[in-house]
Amino acid sequence: MEIKTYPDPCLRIKTRKVEKFNGDTVKMLDDMANIMYANQGIGLAAPQVGLGLRALIIDTGDGLMSYINPVIEDESKERSKLEEGCLSLPGITVNVTRPEKITVRAQDAGGKFFLKTLNGLFAKAIQHEIDHLNGKLIIDYLDPVRYFLAVRSLKQAKKNKQNV
Numbered sequence: 138m139e140i141k142t143y144p145d146p147c148l149r150i151k152t153r154k155v156e157k158f159n160g161d162t163v164k165m166l167d168d169m170a171n172i173m174y175a176n177q178g179i180g181l182a183a184p185q186v187g188l189g190l191r192a193l194i195i196d197t198g199d200g201l202m203s204y205i206n207p208v209i210e211d212e213s214k215e216r217s218k219l220e221e222g223c224l225s226l227p228g229i230t231v232n233v234t235r236p237e238k239i240t241v242r243a244q245d246a247g248g249k250f251f252l253k254t255l256n257g258l259f260a261k262a263i264q265h266e267i268d269h270l271n272g273k274l275i276i277d278y279l280d281p282v283r284y285f286l287a288v289r290s291l292k293q294a295k296k297n298k299q300n301v
């Protein structure tokens with residue numbers, strides 16, 4: 138398992154629901170957590186490691202949590218901007234406006250359903266990761282000119298890396 142960076146097609150793949158909860162699920166989430174911590178991330182979605190599954194992990198400082206098959210049930214009208222980065226878009230940050238508070242329904246590593254209301258950084262990070270499950274990246278929030286520039290610099294950076 139490794140972090141896939143833009144323009145890897147994995148980042149745009151259609152994800153499917155996790156149907157089976159067993160040792161493989163736990164192993165996958167464990168591997169994802171190791172990668173996330175090794176890269177100082179606060180969240181990681183399955184497509185970022187090449188898996189087309191609706192699973193994400195998150196740790197914004199309150200411990201590791203897994204959200205499998207997450208669905209946003211409710212969101213606040215209040216929105217705020219946050220400068221977000223992404224492990225799959227090295228060197229890029231984007232100011233993204235999102236609801237401040239959300240309620241998410243999801244399953245844990247054992248398949249048990251739970252409902253959680255989140256706010257602040259936790260709410261923003263989960264929304265960022267759920268975007269990944271839908272093939273959406275923070276650069277998609279940019280206007281066309283900034284999008285073009287971001288894509289160009291990401292592709293150039295990747296090319297330079299491969300040439301080394």
Ligand SMILES: [Zn+2]
Binds near residue numbers: 222265
């Ligand atoms: Zn990301």
